[in-house]
Amino acid sequence: MIQFADLYKAFDGKPVLAGVTLDVHDGETMVIIGYSGSGKSVALKHVVGLLHPDAGDVIVDGRPVAALDRAGLYGLRREIGFVFQFAALFDSMSVADNVALGLRRRGLAEDEIAERIREALALVDLTGAEERMPAELSGGMRKRVGIARAIALRPRYLLYDEPTTGLDPVTSAVMDQLMVRTREHLGVTGIVVTHDMRSAYTVGDRIAMLYEGRIRQVGPVAEIQQTGDPVVRQFIEGRPA
């Protein structure tokens, strides 16, 4: 279980998160929606300790992330897969080496690493792309390699930062299917940060809207679709103010 417990974060004195409180239950996919710059990615990065909160904390399976020492933090990160907005693939490494990097860190044998790479790339429909370099891939393919890199670790949690941003509608739909398939295949708990409502409805069990640094509303997809909150309504319908 991942709990955001009254999380505060400001950059250069400007508050971005102002008391985020949210529980993500085991086995569910929580989608966090919100306007660009509302702090969705900032909240997500606190889960893996990439950012340190000004106050409050994120608690993963009872472990307060900000209070963990370095060894504890790396131990936690071994249980979490993170898919970055622009994939964040290592330019100098092939697709296979990108996927293998985290596995080597875990000390797996080379034959098991090869098997996991094959399996992960098959799951994201990229069989045969092992030797290609990131520069040779399209945006959608890069994001799929990013997912393969995360799922090859067989994590307990998968965090997606804007997985469909910058993709055409068809490729976005493919990414959505992929996230659903990944969850069914691995049974992981997921947090998806997005402002793409079609994607949110497809992959989410529950949706939380982050607005002005706090969770404005959280609930199952159907409940959010029927919301009477004018701010949430305006966002999900994409109406200008």
Add this chain to the structure above:
Amino acid sequence: MIERIGRRTVDAVKAVGRFGHFVSDLGRALPDVATWGGLTVVQMRRVGVDSLPVALFIAAFTGVVLALQASYTFTGTVPLYFVGTLVGKTMMLELGPVLAGLALAGRVGASMAAELGTMKVTEQVDALETLAYDPQSFLVIPRVLAGTLMFPVIVALAILVGIATGWLASLVLLDLSTQEFVKGLKLFYRFKDTWFGLFKSATFGCTITLVGCMVGLGTRGGAEGVGRSTTRAVVYSAVLLLVLDAFWALVLLR
């Protein structure tokens, strides 16, 4: 005015604090040999291959110029075999390490700052962290070790090339014999001349790579930020290199 001085002072103190923090992180990552061991060899090859041509090119011309300037200064006053003394001493003690160091600050320091800066702004450094790698072990230690170990090798070769071109220039342009040049070369030679230059270049290599990595990993913003970091790395490295040069002369040559 006073406010600006105050702000600058605070910025400078913060920079020193960041540097201290960076170096302590580096020390903490040192036991992780499994990560940095193999990568250091790759970086040593890169630093060597990247740097050798430019360092040798500079040294070759410096040797010729030194021989000609020495002859111009000595003619009619000092025996010409002192050309060998001046070429040897100057290449070993000063120009070999410093000129190569300055050239490599531009070549190696800038390239490291740009590479790590790009990795930072494209979240590759964050990705490393989420894969449970310490960026200090994976990115910084291999580069700093490679710089510290390879710079003396590069400078040693540069010194040899500088002395060789000085000798050739003396033979061809100054009518000096090989025996006379070698006599001058040996005249005031001390073993300290060799180790001083090489030790100094190791500290230059460490400084240039450390600054390149620290500035690169501190990059903010997009392409503009990477450009700013690259320039900053070259300027800081060059300044620190000259300060270190004076420091070692003060400490080791007095």
